[in-house]
Amino acid sequence: MEYEVVVGMEIHAELLTKTKIFCSCPTKFGDPENTHTCPICLGMPGVLPVLNKSVVKYAVRAGLALNCKIANFSKMDRKNYFYPDLPKAYQTSQYDRPLCLGGTVNINVNGKTKPIGITRIHIEEDAGKLLHESSDGTLVDVNRCGVPLIEIVSEPDIRGPEEARIFAEKVRNTLEYTGVSDCKMEEGSIRFDVNVSVREKGSKELGTRTEMKNLNSFRALERAIKYESKRQIIELKKGHSIVQETRKWDDVKGISSAMRSKEDAQDYRYFPEPDLVPIVISDDEIKKAKDQLPEMPEAKKERYMAEYNLPEYDANLITSTKETARFFESTVNLCNHPKQVANWLMVDIPAHLKEKDLTMDTIPFSPEDLAELINLIQDGTISGKIAKSVMEKMFDEEGSPKEIVEKHNWAQMQDTGELKSIIEKIVQDNPKSVSDIAAGNKKAYGFLTGQVMKATKGKANPQLANKIIREVVSKKIDE
Amino acid sequence: MSINNLTIHETKEALKEGKFSTEELVDSYIDHIEKIDPKVDAFLLKCLDRAKDQAKKIDSEKQNDTCSLSGIPYALKDNICTKGIKTTAASKMLYNFIPPYNADVYERLNSMNSIMLGKVNMDEFAMGSSTENSAFKVTKNPWDLSTVPGGSSGGSAVAVASDMAAFALGTDTGGSIRQPASLCGVVGLKPTYGLVSRFGLIAFASSLDQIGTFAKDVEDTAIILNAIAGHDPKDSTSLDLPKKDYTDQLKNGTKELTIGILKNYKAEGVQEEVQTAMDDAIAAYKSMGAKVVEVDFRYFKQALAAYYIIACAEASSNLARYDGVRYGFRAKDYTDYIDMYYKTRSEGFGSEVKRRIMLGTYALSSGYYDAYYKKAMQVRTVIINEYKKIFDQCDVLLTPTSATTAFKIGEKMNDPLQMYMSDTFTVPINIAGIPAISIPAELDHKGLPIGLQIVGPVLGEEKILQAAWALEKHFDFRKNQPNL
């Protein structure tokens, strides 16, 4: 029997607002515990929430970027449960009237476009953090309480681990592109929960699902779904049924296991938040927000292919993050060699970034520098090979490409006379190569070129050197 | 007559004329509190040294003319947060809680140089109609120390009724200002929902709670309302309206007013002498030239039912934060963190609070939401529409505040439903979010005050104050004083 893996996803992303959703505490990550708190996010008696305007703005932008319909009327609700990281013992969220409904994300699977439905996007507050570093208890840090989140809920349209990863990456990129979230997985500013079930291929019914929370890398997400779907298939083949439960993914061991079931049944007792008034958004405002949306990766990709003649593969890679695309466009504006700019951004730069543990945000040189480097190759000042060394020094922050070339005396030998005398000497010293060439073995040219590069420490302009070698050799043969 | 028996406007006049200083005024209150409070137990926390210092400062800086409430001593219900001053909501759960913030109303009174004498008793988390549900003490009615002062703002009512404060603030979720005002013979106003900021008011039921006033007369009520009403950006449900002076129309008389009377009010178990007071009031209005019409309100029972569902549902959520993690009481000897939650909440809350949390939790729980909570919210709509119809026919509505005068301490403690029913006339007002005032009319044969309630439409404060001022002149209740 053949099985099909069905995945639905819930994505929580922290919004890039300066302050929390209901109070003016900063949202900054990484400061000492309990230094971003106030009576409101501490859930002290008698204090009241007031909704941050930017939260609505960003959530609407996210909704539009994911092709959702923005609700003209939405409201906040309370989700009630007790946990030490939730000061009010309710999470202010949205229940039956979320801000955004019914979107689509088109993903690319094996060269084909597949739409994944977005059920809804709502706004809510994040909980605090529990720290387990005390010897005889748990410590509560309230800094994250009230950091604004959007929760994006997908339809169970995703089939299998790979599609899930592609979808997750696509959503992440879209949120990053629109400036809604910084989507730093390592800081938990974007978090993925997946619902996984399996069913017989062709069946219309959904199987019983299990949930895995807080998968904190795309790799973990893909592996977790792979493992969990296999586990479910094995269970079904054994004739067992799947238990609906929350499972914990252990990325080190590569297994999922059932979480200790909470003491109580989940009964969140949602009801409308009486301390907050409804959010009403007119069609005009929605249109305005739509007009202000930045160009999405897909549109950008199409434009790069048309405008810069980039192959689809390149365009895809270059537009996959906002920073790369921005760097690309700035560089191309300075030196009109899009394909070369793309090559640098696809191969050498990512390798150096990885090695130096940097990102496109923290890259130590500017598009001006990259343009200068490419121009140095184009005008024959340096060879492509030397350029790679220049790039390395650029990452070491030795200066602009020109300064580096000068400092290391890497400029190609442009003096034909000097080059000619070096070549004549090499040809003189290698009569075997000349006779090989005379006998029709053109490979010997390569050897001679190598010798010339060696003698000039790579500074000879290869085209020029080749031309002179041919002249000198044919003259020699003619002799 | 002693200084501390004066109204605010009388006190201001005397201060202006230099009959006494602010310090002498405050000393008079302090002496009186020290003499009287041991008998009535209104105060949970007295801030007398602080009050005295403030009075001295006001005198030395000659600030007592700056505004209508400067130098005026008052009492604050203990569910209104005061920065650096213990605020308990009369609950063991908050027995040691010191807020690092001020309620908006307290801030406003501070900025006017009013002098806070202390925090006064109440039913725990404002849940009750007798102030017997306080975790700390039972406050007595100054007219008869064996009876309750009403609740939940019993301490506020008693502080004003027994001249221990020139005025007091209280809170009203289902009658918690008007009913104790009625039982103690003072004037109590519950403003329109949203007129006074709830920021810093320890929530009982967010969609019903409103801060209001206790005063010796209607003019004082208007003066205090001027001070506490107004938009607060910290409260999303606070109304953003142009500032009004509520004393402007106060003395305009009732010739232009149409007073509504409920056809069926007597059916709600109204004590005979309360009915007599109502008849007196109707006759007085007629003689003052007001038009009196009969109107219909069909939903007393349903309003009370809806009230208990909505209030308890909201309370079950509002009171969930008391878990012993960040502040307040934490139980001892727990086995793990979940046990700590259970023990803390079971030991920290009193029985009435637990009963309401249970009712509210039940009403919101899976499978019951539609039958209870949603239904109650729909009935709320019906009640709002009923009042709209009423106020199409009249300017203000006159009803008893409470069906009976003060009952004995302990009398209703074992029958929650009976206790709940003492709010019949006040609860529908909160359901509709409209304003109402209770003014004292007469004494019954036991010498206990009878209060009458005047209700207005949304933002009808000026009209109800105007109608109340005229009726107050008729009854001249202040000739009666409790004998302490």
Place this chain on the structure above:
Amino acid sequence: MSISNEEVTYVSKLARLRFNEEETNKMAEELGSVLDYVATLNEVDTKDIQPTEHILPVSNVFRDDVVGTPLSNDVALSNAPDQENGCFKVPRVLD
């Protein structure tokens, strides 16, 4: 309308309250009588009637996204029943 002791126990768990048997019996009885009274709601026809979630027709009350001054760590913790290293402390919570 009666409410069973099992229901009282279920609800008490949701509310993190604990009652002994006697209290549970009493709670069931008291809640039952209040719910009997509440049944009068059913005398009102609410077909096609919208629930009132907010009394006043107010919407779109927002705050500008401007950072204010948070409490200092010691003030934030000043009411804490137990604390350690600038954090609120609770008995060990297992994931």
